[in-house]
Amino acid sequence: MSKQTAPTDPVLPTDNGQSGIPPEHPAAASRILCARPVTRRAGAFIYRCGVAVALTATLGMAACTAPLTAARAPGADAQGGQPWQLESVVIVSRHGVRSPTHTRPPLAQLSSQSWPTWPVQPGQLTERGAALVEQMGRYYGAWLREQHVLPTGTCPAPGQVYGWADVDQRTRLTGDVLLRGIAPDCGLGAAHEASLDKADPLFHSTESGVCPLDPQRARKAIDARLGSGGLSGLSSTYAATLGRMSEVLQFTASPLCPASAQPGQCRFEALQNRVEIDADGRHMRLDGPLGIASTVSEVFLLEHAQGFPADQVAWGRISDAADWHRLLQAHNAQFDLMAKTPYLAQRKGTPLLADVTAALEQNDAATHAPAGNRVYVLGAHDTNLANLAGMLQLDWMLPDQPDNTPPGGALVFSRWRDPASATDYVTVELVYQSLEQLRDQTALSIAVPPRHVSLPVPGCQDPAHQNACRLQDFSRVVKQVLAPDCIGRP
DSSP states (O other), X not given: OXXXXXXXXXXXXXXXXXXXXXXXXXXXXXXXXXXXXXXXXXXXXXXXSSSBOOOOOSSOXXXXXXXXXXXXXXXXXXXXXXXXXXXXXXXXXXXXXXXXXXXXXXHHHHOSSOOOOOSSSTTOBOHHHHHHHHHHHHHHHHHHHHTTSSOSSSOOOTTTEEEEEOSSHHHHHHHHHHHHHHSTTSOOOOXXXXXXXXXXXXXXXXXXXXXXXXXXXHHHHHHHHHGGGTTHHHXXXXXXXXXXXXXXXXXXXXXXXXXXXXXXXXXXXXXXOEEEEOTTSSOEEEESHHHHHHHHHHHHHHHHHHTOOGGGSGGGTOOSHHHHHHHHXXXXXXXXXXXXXXXXXXXXXXXXXXXXXXXXXXXXXXXXXXXXXXXXXXXXXXXXXXXXXXHHXXXXXXXXXXXXXXXXXXXXXXXXXXXXXTEEEEEEEEEEOOHHHHHHTOOOOSSSOOEEEEOOOTTTOBGGGTTBXXXXXXXXXXXXXXXXXXXXXX
């Protein structure tokens, strides 16, 4: 494949101008949750954290996970044992705060109220978004130097830190500023495909045609997740979320209403949920109230993280943390259905998971990461994080953050060495900035870290070692979920 090995992006302009959670009480996301597996049933989920909890939703992502304040060596608490050594990390990061993309239907059709004016073109990383991502990079760099993965006081050796990013402006620049934060003043930039007009199969395997969906199988997989209620049941399952979104948008007065129903009979939640899948299996989307609410709730969160005045964030109508969680439930549910459903996740996520695993295995022939690499950064999208989660059955809810895949959040895969047994282990964490840290542009450090949630990998986690699993077991689990026809194709 053709690669662009040096960053080519201009300086950022000055700022002037699909893992869902069940519809339960929003405050549940701020709990400290225990590390237990999630029991799944067709069409519904049961969540167990030591005791049985009632059936709560048609779709859901529970997460009996234990938030950590900072990354630690899994063997750090072992009595009398040698501390584990961090060998390498792979950071799969969502891009930072961006302006809204072109939506369907357009935002202007969903509300008669004026939307904030963004300082960049649609879908581009903002200067503030870059600064927030760089804070994450500075934290990673401090942690990696503390763990003796990177040298102190000098730049890393060539290839020791390497980045690969998707071709979009927001992902390319996210990769660049993450590397700048990890290794300041070292001139590092993320590589990417030479053509900016073609989808990179690593991040867009179905859209690129490398791993297309079978439309019939995709629909069956979605139907199996939805259960007897089907797509129409989503509106009743998420009635509170959709009703609240309608209130915030003042949807009954929107330009879309006269086109969708007779005057006085337009109800947001009465719109029809539909899954559209192209005949060639390259593109799919969720239309209707849940899909719209997913998009708009994310736009509200981006407005908040961008630092717009409070009266311009959802027109000042989001009252508290519970309101944020209620609105973002639509976004999390849409991602859980469209990105985490196993068949969809496998087709969309196989190239990326294979690349991540090869980097952890130090198999440089099967990954973009070069030989001798110890820190591999991937500038990706929230859909990519959700696809990996779907393949590995990773489930979480994030304390102090209503978006399960927030801007700048990352799945961090760490390879550790237990010197006592000469065994290599893998840990997986979701590392992210809280809603407050995004809003306040909190300077991150070892003393003031981003949030961490440790994620057990079903089939190989070892609770005695903070959910670490042996590298060979992790590789085995990955091999079982990869789609062979999606690997190694041009």
